Structure formats: C-alpha cells, structure tokens
Amino acid sequence: MRSLIKHIVKRFAYSLFTIFLIATITFFLMNLVPGGPFLSEKNLSPQITEVMNDKYGLNEPVIIQYKNYMIKLAQGDLGVSIINKGRDINDIIYEKFLISAKVGFITIVLAITIGIAMGVVAAISKGKLVDRLLTIFSTLGMAVPNFVIATALLIIFGVKLRILPTYGLSSSAHFILPVLTLAFYPMAYIARLLRTTMLDVLDQDYIRTARSKGLSEFQVLVKHGLRNAITPIITYLGPMIAYILTGSFVVEKIFSIPGLGGEFIGSINGRDYPMIMGTTIFLATIMVSMNFIVDILYKVIDPRIELN
Amino acid sequence: MNSCILDIRDLEISFFTQAGEIKAVNNISLQLKDGEVLGIVGESGSGKSVASYSIMGLIAEPGKIVNGNIRFNNHTIETMGKKELQKIRGKEVSIVFQDPNTSLNPLLSIGSQLIEVIIRHTNKTKKEAKERAVELLGLVGMNEVDKRLKQYPYEFSGGMLQRVMIAIALACEPKLLIADEATTALDATIQAQILELLLQIKKKNSMSIIMITHDFSVIANICEKVAVMYAGRIIEYGKTEDILYNPKHQYTMGLLKATPNINSHIHEKLVPIKGSPVDLLNPPLGCPFAPRCEKCMKICLRSMPKNKVISDDHYTACWLLEKKLWS
Known part of the structure; x- marks a missing residue:
C-alpha cells in the first residue's frame, strides 16, 4: 500500500512535468507559425491591429509572453480568448468538453462492450463462419x-431511409449516427486485438x-480467459478514451456538433493563441491522466506487476 | 465390494488434423477397481494423456472419440453433454496436471481458485467454502494457510503449487484422481512427499488413482497395476510386480533396461531403445513396435497380435508369446 501511494505521487509529478513540457513546446511552435489573430479581419487598419496586439500582449518578446502565460497557467487560468471576445478559455473548454x-x-461504452463481445465470440468460434464475418467487419472498421x-x-439513414437526424444534438436520436461513426474504429480494433x-490465452x-x-x-471464458487477455486492451484504452472524450474534429464537423474537437482546429486556423494553448493543455492533461489510470489498472488486474 | 469405478472398452480416439487422422488412442480396454492405483507408462505421444483426459470428457477439438465406451461411476462419458460433464469434472473425477507453474491462473489468488471449485460443486456458502479451503491446504501440508489463501501463484514454489493443484483436485473428494505426470516437474524429495500424500489420501477417502508417468520409480512406489502404452495401444498390462520383474513384451523390457537402477551392484549400462516412435499418421499394419523390436519376425510387420493372457491380470500383445504356444 505504501509503495502504491509512493508510486502515485511519483507518477503525479511526472505527469505535471509532461504537461509543462507540452505547454512549452506548443507555445513556441505556435509563435513560429506565421500570421496572427487579426489577419483574417480584412479591413483592419495597421493602427488598430497595433492597439489590439498591445491589448493582448502580443507585442512583447515571445519569451516574456511565455513567462506571463506560465505564471497565469500555474494559477489555473488559461486566459481570455482573442476571437470569442472576452470569453474565458476555461469556460469555453468546459462548455465544449461537456458536449464532446x-x-x-457513449461511444466508449459501446466500443468497449461490443468490441470485447466480438473479440471473445471470434476467438471461441475460430475458423467458423462467425469468426470470418467478424474478421471482415473489424478489418473494414479499421481500414x-x-x-x-x-x-x-x-x-x-439520413437521406435514403430518413429515419435518423443528421445534424446537431437536440435529441437522443441525434447521438446515434455520430456515436456509430466514432465507435467503428475502436470497436474493430478491440475486437481484433482481443x-x-x-x-493465445485459451491455449x-x-x-x-x-x-x-x-x-x-x-x-x-470470462473469469479465467478474458481477465488474462484484457491487458493489451487496457493499454489501448488509455489514449483511445482520451481522444474520443475530447472530440473528433472530422465527426463534429460532419454532424455539426459544437464540440471541443471543432473548437481546437478553429482556434489554430484563427491563431487564437490562448485558445490553442488551452485546448492543447487540456487534451494533454486528459491523455496523461488516462495513462495514469491505465497504470494503476494494470496493478489491479495483474498482481505480478510491480509499480516502479 | 471392489466394484469397478472405471470401465473402458475398445476406446479409439482420433485427432482429425489437416495432415490427416491421427489415431492417438487405438482400441484400448481398461478396468479400474475402487481404491486401486493404476500406473500408465509410455513415451511421449503414446496416448496416455489423451486416454485419461477422455475419462473427463476433456478431449479438445480436433480430437474425437471414434469408437468404444467409457463407463465411469455409472456415467456413460462418451454420450454425456457439456453441462453433464461439468457436473462430474472436479467433483467425481479430478486431474492434477504436469506443470504446476502454468496450470494455475496467474491472475487469481490461490484461495479463489480453490474456493471456486468447492462452490461450484457443493451447496457451501462462501464462508464455508473458505473454511474447507483452509482445511485442504492444511491437508496437503501447508502452513500459515490463511496467508497462503490470499497469495498468488507467482509467490509459490513449484512444489507448493503442485500441492495447491492437489488440494484443488481433492476439494470435492473425487472417486478418481488422475495424476498426469504430477510429480515429473518436481525434485526428488518433493516428489516423494507428494506421492506419500496421495497414498494417505487414497486410503482415507478410498479413492482410485491413475498415475500417468514415464518414471518407473513412481510406479514401483505407489501403483498396484501398470498399463504400458505404445502408439496408442496398451501393449502390456499387469500387476506392478509382474511388469517390473517379469515383463513379457519387448517394449516393456526395453523401457526397464533404459531405466537406471540405484540398487544394482554391477555397473549396468543403460540401454536405450533404438529408433523413434511410430508416425501415428501412417500407423504400421502390424505391431507398432515391430520396426524397433530386436526380435521382430515377419508376422510382426504384417498383422497386430492379439492380447495374450499370461496369468491373472497380466496380459500382453506380442507374437513371440504366440510362438511359444505353438511349439
């Protein structure tokens, strides 16, 4: 138990450091990209641009901007959006993240349950028709x-059969198509891997x-088989959950879902510097926490694993 | 009394692989009385394991019982369904496998692997099952049992794990225990302890045992009867003394000559049996041992000899003995 606590503390410190590194790299890379937040607004006079740059501190040397940003970040403040005028990044991320x-x-629950069921069924009916169909399905799902x-x-479903709504998230039926789209790949991957x-385990x-x-x-199959076969799945689940929770740009665009994925890409295109930083750091945090949880789960599943 | 617990008649088991049919067990018949200890010897691939797994209905795809029947404790094994087999496995007949290091689930505690079989086959509550588990681990000679229950297989030595396997096998006081090379992976001292333990429990519960081994010292120690298997057939069967001191089949003699004897005064050389086991995909027409047999005759290659009764409970299948009868 003491080693577990020690391990958690150590991992936590590592995680903070990782996030710090990611924030630093992103900050400088972002500033290397040509352009600025006000270039897209066509008829802005140079004077106004200058004033705006001053207001957001963009005229300072990059290193000073970095220092100022990091101090605020340490206090948990991600700053204010430049494009969505005056809105706190923290609020925007919170609101968009809830949607994504x-x-x-729902996608994750679906992908895990169906994926595991498909993997087990394919394994126990190896070589039979069911197995072949599932293999075709999972190959397609991944490709x-x-x-x-x-x-x-x-x-x-939207155009020919006209039974499901195609954009937005206004009712539970609206979730079906985006969830199915998102679930395809992880479901196929889990099924194949499992x-x-x-x-191997059944032998x-x-x-x-x-x-x-x-x-x-x-x-x-479950108590003795699945438990032993699940470890590689857990490894995959960490990053998979992080990616899916934070939203996919493509899927959100297609189904007009106002989620975090779209916001992230939008902020890059608009050079909304604080927003880029905020979403990147948020994504990194989720990713790092997921890996952290996976690490602990290993130990719960396999008593032989030493946490060091 | 002394009724038959196990009666195998004309059993044939084949594995249907892509290369063709492999006759792993070829026409064997075997009876085992209540409380009897039978040893099955033979080299790897002689069908001894397959034959004994069939008693539990544990023949896995692509293996199949092609012919014959297995009567065990008033069940007809070969016609039983999956669910019915599950009811007798671990309860009326149990098995201890060869390698204890891989035969226990590495992710489950010793306790849970022991308790699950008790709960499966009895009406005991979890608490009662745990008490029984404690009792069983004590029975197989473990101390600090309460602590042991919570430990995992990787925290045990091979000998200790084999005790756990035996405790699991004995949990529901089976009528028949199959020990499939249960002591082969263990060092000599542990092996002796385990054999001693099995004998004690056998006496206490009047349990029958099938010892599968290629170690004659194990046979000599605990078995009453011995079946010698070669290429899926029982080529000689008899009381342990008969087999050890009065073997009739050339293969049995060869096996014994290839076994070191600690008590011999002369420096005997070990004589290996020349050649290699038969290809079961293309079994020979005649006696399967004929190609390796030093006293092979023409007829041996042409047809399979019938079982010849030597004395009570001792028979063998060899043309050499038929010849003696003719002369």
Missing part, C-alpha cells in the same frame, strides 16, 4: 476512414485446469 464528452462517453463511414451512414490475445494450461474443475463455460 457526452458523445464520447475505412471515419469521414467515409459518416458519409455512408448519413446517406443510408481475438488474438484470447486465442494456456490454466484454461484446461479451469475446464477440468467443471466450471461453466462462462466462468472459464
């Missing part, structure tokens, strides 16, 4: 890009032992 996370959460899937779903590891001696004890097929 809602879609993302076809999500904008193609989205378009196909839109044409089938099929392989499950086949192990302890599975034979479990059968010889007269346990039910469910106990053998």
Whole structure:
C-alpha cells in the first residue's frame, strides 16, 4: 500500500512535468507559425491591429509572453480568448468538453462492450463462419476512414431511409449516427486485438485446469480467459478514451456538433493563441491522466506487476 | 465390494488434423477397481494423456472419440453433454496436471481458485467454502494457510503449487484422481512427499488413482497395476510386480533396461531403445513396435497380435508369446 501511494505521487509529478513540457513546446511552435489573430479581419487598419496586439500582449518578446502565460497557467487560468471576445478559455473548454464528452462517453461504452463481445465470440468460434464475418467487419472498421463511414451512414439513414437526424444534438436520436461513426474504429480494433490475445490465452494450461474443475463455460471464458487477455486492451484504452472524450474534429464537423474537437482546429486556423494553448493543455492533461489510470489498472488486474 | 469405478472398452480416439487422422488412442480396454492405483507408462505421444483426459470428457477439438465406451461411476462419458460433464469434472473425477507453474491462473489468488471449485460443486456458502479451503491446504501440508489463501501463484514454489493443484483436485473428494505426470516437474524429495500424500489420501477417502508417468520409480512406489502404452495401444498390462520383474513384451523390457537402477551392484549400462516412435499418421499394419523390436519376425510387420493372457491380470500383445504356444 505504501509503495502504491509512493508510486502515485511519483507518477503525479511526472505527469505535471509532461504537461509543462507540452505547454512549452506548443507555445513556441505556435509563435513560429506565421500570421496572427487579426489577419483574417480584412479591413483592419495597421493602427488598430497595433492597439489590439498591445491589448493582448502580443507585442512583447515571445519569451516574456511565455513567462506571463506560465505564471497565469500555474494559477489555473488559461486566459481570455482573442476571437470569442472576452470569453474565458476555461469556460469555453468546459462548455465544449461537456458536449464532446457526452458523445464520447457513449461511444466508449459501446466500443468497449461490443468490441470485447466480438473479440471473445471470434476467438471461441475460430475458423467458423462467425469468426470470418467478424474478421471482415473489424478489418473494414479499421481500414475505412471515419469521414467515409459518416458519409455512408448519413446517406443510408439520413437521406435514403430518413429515419435518423443528421445534424446537431437536440435529441437522443441525434447521438446515434455520430456515436456509430466514432465507435467503428475502436470497436474493430478491440475486437481484433482481443481475438488474438484470447486465442493465445485459451491455449494456456490454466484454461484446461479451469475446464477440468467443471466450471461453466462462462466462468472459464470470462473469469479465467478474458481477465488474462484484457491487458493489451487496457493499454489501448488509455489514449483511445482520451481522444474520443475530447472530440473528433472530422465527426463534429460532419454532424455539426459544437464540440471541443471543432473548437481546437478553429482556434489554430484563427491563431487564437490562448485558445490553442488551452485546448492543447487540456487534451494533454486528459491523455496523461488516462495513462495514469491505465497504470494503476494494470496493478489491479495483474498482481505480478510491480509499480516502479 | 471392489466394484469397478472405471470401465473402458475398445476406446479409439482420433485427432482429425489437416495432415490427416491421427489415431492417438487405438482400441484400448481398461478396468479400474475402487481404491486401486493404476500406473500408465509410455513415451511421449503414446496416448496416455489423451486416454485419461477422455475419462473427463476433456478431449479438445480436433480430437474425437471414434469408437468404444467409457463407463465411469455409472456415467456413460462418451454420450454425456457439456453441462453433464461439468457436473462430474472436479467433483467425481479430478486431474492434477504436469506443470504446476502454468496450470494455475496467474491472475487469481490461490484461495479463489480453490474456493471456486468447492462452490461450484457443493451447496457451501462462501464462508464455508473458505473454511474447507483452509482445511485442504492444511491437508496437503501447508502452513500459515490463511496467508497462503490470499497469495498468488507467482509467490509459490513449484512444489507448493503442485500441492495447491492437489488440494484443488481433492476439494470435492473425487472417486478418481488422475495424476498426469504430477510429480515429473518436481525434485526428488518433493516428489516423494507428494506421492506419500496421495497414498494417505487414497486410503482415507478410498479413492482410485491413475498415475500417468514415464518414471518407473513412481510406479514401483505407489501403483498396484501398470498399463504400458505404445502408439496408442496398451501393449502390456499387469500387476506392478509382474511388469517390473517379469515383463513379457519387448517394449516393456526395453523401457526397464533404459531405466537406471540405484540398487544394482554391477555397473549396468543403460540401454536405450533404438529408433523413434511410430508416425501415428501412417500407423504400421502390424505391431507398432515391430520396426524397433530386436526380435521382430515377419508376422510382426504384417498383422497386430492379439492380447495374450499370461496369468491373472497380466496380459500382453506380442507374437513371440504366440510362438511359444505353438511349439
């Protein structure tokens, strides 16, 4: 238990450092990109641009801007958006993240449950028709890009059959198409990965032992099989959950979902410097926390793993 | 009394692989009485494991029972469904596998692997099952049992794990225990302890044991009867004394000659059996051992000899013995 706490503290420090590094790199890279937040507004006189740059501190040397930003960041303040005039970045991220996370959460639950079920079924029916169909499905799911899937779903369910809404998130039916689009890849990936590891595990001696004890097929497959086969899936889940929770730009664009993914790309195009920093740091934080959770989960699943 | 717990008749098991049919078990018959200890010897691939797994209905794809029947404790194993088999596995018949290091689930505690089989086959509550688990680990000679229950396989030595395997196998007091090379992976001292333990429990519970091994010292120590298997057949069967001191089949003699004897006064050389085991994909027409047999005759290559009864409970299948009868 003490080693666990020590480990958590250590990992936490590492995580903070990682986020600090990402913030620093992003800050300087961002400033290397030509252009500025006010270039897109056509008829701005040079004087006004100058005043605006002054207002947002953009005339200072980059290193001073960096220092000022970091001091505010340390206090948890991500600053104010330049494009969405006067709005706190913290508020924008919070609001947009809730939208993306809602879609993302349903996607993750769907991808994990169906993906695991498909992987197990494929493994136990190895070589049979079901297995082959599932293999075709998962290969397609991994190979076809999500904008193609989205378009196909839109044409089938939105245009031809006219049974599902195609944009926005105003009712629960609106979630179906974006969630399906997003879930395709992770579902296929989990199914494929789990099929392989499950086949390997089912060949192990302890599975034979479990059968010889007269346990039910469910106990053998889940308690003894799945538990041993799940570790690679957990590894994949960390970054996967982080990506999906923070929203996909493509899918949000296609289905007109006002989420964080769209906001992120928009901020880069508009050179909304504080917004770029805010979304990047937020994404990094989610990613780092997910990896942190995965690390702890390993230990929960496999007692042999030493946390060092 | 002394009724048959196990009666195998004309059993044939084949594995249907892409290369063709492999006859792993070829026409074996075997009876085992209540409380009897039977040893099955033979080299790797002789079908001893497959034959004994079939008693539990544990033959996995692409293996199949092609012919014959297995009566165990009033069940007809070969016709039983999955669910029915699950009810007797671990309860009426249990097995201890060869390698304890890989035969226990690395992610589950010893306790949970022991308790699950008790809960599966009895009406005990979790608490009662745990008490039984404590009792069982004590029975197989473990101390600090409460602590042990919470530990995981990686925290145990091989000998300790094999004790756990035995505790699991004995949890529901089975009528028959199959020990598939249960002591092969262990060092000699631990092996002796485990054999001693098995004998004690056998006496206490009047349990029958099938010892699968290629170690004659194990046979000599605990078995009453021995079946010698070669290429899926039982080529000689008899009381342990008969097999050890009066072997009739050339293969049995060869096996014994290839076994070191600590008590011999002369410096005997170990004589290996020349050649290699038969290809079960293309089994020979005659006696499977004939190509390696020093006393091979023409007829040996042409047809399979029938079982010849030597004395009570001792029979073998060899043309050499038929010849003696003719002369």
